[in-house]
Amino acid sequence: MSYAQQLTMTLPELVLAVGAIVLMLVAAWGKQAATRGVSIAAVVILAGASVALVGNGSSGGTAFGGMYRADAFAGFAKILIFLASAVAIIVAPRFFARTTGDDLKPEYPILILLSACGMGMMVSASDLLLLYVGLELQSLAAYVLASFMRRDTRSAEAGLKYFVLGALASGILLYGISLVYGFSGTTLFDDIAVAYAAGTNTGLLFGLVFVFAGIAFKLAAVPFHMWTPDVYEGAPTPVTAFFASAPKVAAMAMALRVAIEAMGPAVDQWRQIVVFAALASIVLGAVGAIGQGNIKRLLAYSSINNVGFALIGLAAGTQAGVAGVLFYLAIYIVMTLGSFLIVLQMRGEDGQPVESVASLAGLSRTRPALALALAIFMFALAGIPPLFGFWAKYAVFDAAVQAGLFPLAVIGIAASVIGAYYYLRVVKTMYFDDPAPAFSREPALIEGGLIAAAAVVISPVGMFLIPALTGWTMTAARALF
Numbered sequence: 286m287s288y289a290q291q292l293t294m295t296l297p298e299l300v301l302a303v304g305a306i307v308l309m310l311v312a313a314w315g316k317q318a319a320t321r322g323v324s325i326a327a328v329v330i331l332a333g334a335s336v337a338l339v340g341n342g343s344s345g346g347t348a349f350g351g352m353y354r355a356d357a358f359a360g361f362a363k364i365l366i367f368l369a370s371a372v373a374i375i376v377a378p379r380f381f382a383r384t385t386g387d388d389l390k391p392e393y394p395i396l397i398l399l400s401a402c403g404m405g406m407m408v409s410a411s412d413l414l415l416l417y418v419g420l421e422l423q424s425l426a427a428y429v430l431a432s433f434m435r436r437d438t439r440s441a442e443a444g445l446k447y448f449v450l451g452a453l454a455s456g457i458l459l460y461g462i463s464l465v466y467g468f469s470g471t472t473l474f475d476d477i478a479v480a481y482a483a484g485t486n487t488g489l490l491f492g493l494v495f496v497f498a499g500i501a502f503k504l505a506a507v508p509f510h511m512w513t514p515d516v517y518e519g520a521p522t523p524v525t526a527f528f529a530s531a532p533k534v535a536a537m538a539m540a541l542r543v544a545i546e547a548m549g550p551a552v553d554q555w556r557q558i559v560v561f562a563a564l565a566s567i568v569l570g571a572v573g574a575i576g577q578g579n580i581k582r583l584l585a586y587s588s589i590n591n592v593g594f595a596l597i598g599l600a601a602g603t604q605a606g607v608a609g610v611l612f613y614l615a616i617y618i619v620m621t622l623g624s625f626l627i628v629l630q631m632r633g634e635d636g637q638p639v640e641s642v643a644s645l646a647g648l649s650r651t652r653p654a655l656a657l658a659l660a661i662f663m664f665a666l667a668g669i670p671p672l673f674g675f676w677a678k679y680a681v682f683d684a685a686v687q688a689g690l691f692p693l694a695v696i697g698i699a700a701s702v703i704g705a706y707y708y709l710r711v712v713k714t715m716y717f718d719d720p721a722p723a724f725s726r727e728p729a730l731i732e733g734g735l736i737a738a739a740a741v742v743i744s745p746v747g748m749f750l751i752p753a754l755t756g757w758t759m760t761a762a763r764a765l766f
Contacts (some may be wrong), residue, residue, distance in 0.1 A: 294345035294355035295409075296337040301402035304330035305395050312391035320378075320391040327374050327394035331367045331401065351473045352412035356764035362408040362538035363612055365618050366531045371402045371404070372622050373527035374736060376732055380436075380523050380629055383637075383727075387712035391432060396658035397527065400426035400431060404535035411546065413462045413472040416539060420503070423532065424451050430493050430527070431520045437462060444518030445452030450502070450512045458499025464492030474547035482550035493548055494540060497558050500543065506596065507565035510589050514573075517585035522638065525581055526625035529588050530618050537595055537614060541607055544599060544704075545765045552602045559600040560693055571704035580628055583707060584621070587666060591617055592706050597697050598681035601688035608755070609680035610713060615754060616665075616677040616743070624662045625733055625740030630655060632725040639724065647720025655724075656715045658740040665743045667708040668701055673747035 308323050308330075315322070343360030347353070374394045381389040399422060400580065406419025433442020466472050468488035469480035481489060502509040514538040517525045545654065548555055570590025577583040595617070598610035631639045632651075665674030678701065685694040742750070 286439045290341070290345070291348035291353075291636075293341040294348045295353060296342050297334040297367075298402050298405045298409075300334045300337050300584070301328060301398050301405065304333070305398040307400065308391075308395050308398070312395060315391070317391070320389050323391040324374055324378065324389070324394045325447075328371050329375075330398060333370045334401070335364060335367050335407075341754065351475060352415045353406075353409050354411040358538070358607075358611075358761045358764040359405075359409040361761035362534055363405050365615060365671070366401055366404045366408070369530035369534070369618055369622060370397050371528065372626075372735065373397055373523050373531070375519075376526070376626065376629055376735070377523040379729060379732070380521065383632065387614055390433075393430070395432050396426045396433075401531065404531060405693055407535045408542070409540040410539070411474045411555075412540070412564060413465065413474075413477075413547075416543070417455075417459060417462060420539070421455065423535065424455065427451075427528065430524045432517055433524060434521050437519075437521075439519035439680050440521060441519075443516045446512055446519075447481075447516045454499050454502030454509065457502070461492050461495025462496075463494060464488055468492060472544075474542070477547040478549055481548055489551070490554060492724075493551060493555055494558065496543065497540075497555055500536060500540045501562055504540065504592050504596075505533075505589055506562040506592050507569045507589065508562075510566070510569070514577075514582045514585040515587060517588070518581045518640075519578055519653075522625060522629050524582070525584075526622055526629075529584065529625065533588065534593065534614050535616065536704055537592075537599075537610060541599060541610060543605065543766065544602070556600055556602060558711065559596050560690075563593045563596035563600055563693070564588065564696060564700070566596065567600075567700040568593075568703065571700060571707070574704070574707040575710075577707070578642055580631070580642050580645070580711075581640055583642065583711075584624055584628070585707075587704075588621070591621075591666070594678055594697065594701070597690075597693060598684050600690060600693060601681075601684045602605055603684060603688050604759070604762045604766050605687055606681070606684040607765055608758040609684040611758040611761055612680040612754060613677040615758070616673050619739050619742050620662050620665050620674055623658065623736055623743065624666070625724045626736045626739070627655060627659045627662070629732060630724060630729065630736075632727070633722065634725055642714060644721050645711065646718035646722075648715040650720055651723040652726075653735075658736050660712045660715065661740045661743055663708040663711050667705040669705070670726065671745045671748065673743045673745075676751060678747070 338360045345355040378389045403419045403422030410416035428448045431447045432441050434440035469477050505513040570586045574583050574586035595613045598606040665672040666679040667676050682694045
């Protein structure tokens, strides 16, 4: 295969990288005046990267000596990543203008592009070193995004916490990679699988544990979840929406590829880790959210809870399990972005953000359409039928049962009842409590349109998408097997 053909497989990442570099030069010369143009161009670049997935970008096979894989699995994950990244850019200008009294800086969309480029490398990596490079590119941009509001102490604190704990997690992952390399003699996934198939020795087992520990941090899975509530609360809300969506998809896709392709023969060893992380995340995410008075912290624990459900599909270790995880991620992205878009609408009459759950009291009377949309997202996150969120949970539970993990599915279903409490508490506050001061009614056509679209997809109307989404996720999952 020629070098040019291999480059066409990496075209989505090339579009993002070159686009980010060009926009960086534009931002340096144009300064603040270039922000609007840079933001629009960044969304166009993300759309271009999505178009670049057609052809070799999602079906080209393996490139660069087996390090990079362009397949249907990576293509599915990248579509979700690019969609979430575009939404994070689109909703940012209004937030920063109203919150900081200053316009958005042009570096924001550029950092999103660089982070998306790193995530694209993560989901296509079939070599541990390329995986690590992509992970660090994504993380370095994310550290800056978390502390983007430099005058806000909460944002600075979020960035510092994310950086310190992220560096620790990267060190753990790199140590695991070094152990796997030391005892297998390779960093390529296919060759690592051969080493595990030959018999798991102590060194390879320790390497497996450390690799999954590092990935668990990026997923915010228990017991590596400690950074999530503080970072979600302190970071600017558009950044929090981004953290809760795109990096989650990238980290889960990375975990799926490592587990199935590199460590598939050691499924009995890593399944124990995944089962523990899944159940612990479901329970702690549900229990931790009950006492939260801040809506962003509540959604942070909801994110931990949902990661636990997705991990149930990974624990199955089957093609149906991988398809179930991808199905779950597609629906989770829409539910989460919709929820955070509503948080962006929570502003007092002075235009400043209001983040308390109590401020939602009586929202059904002051902003009925907004209350209805949030109720749909809360019921869907709780997995209540006939909303689309129910089918997401059904997909992973069904895969677990098919794989013989019936006790895991039963415990997961029982634990989901705990999570339903705090989602229903939000709905109860909106519909049955005495009205709190009304939110500002400043027009937000783009955000309102995105909320309406997300609510329609998550409503029972979304069930018409099940056949197409099921077929797409099965095709993507088949690429790993």
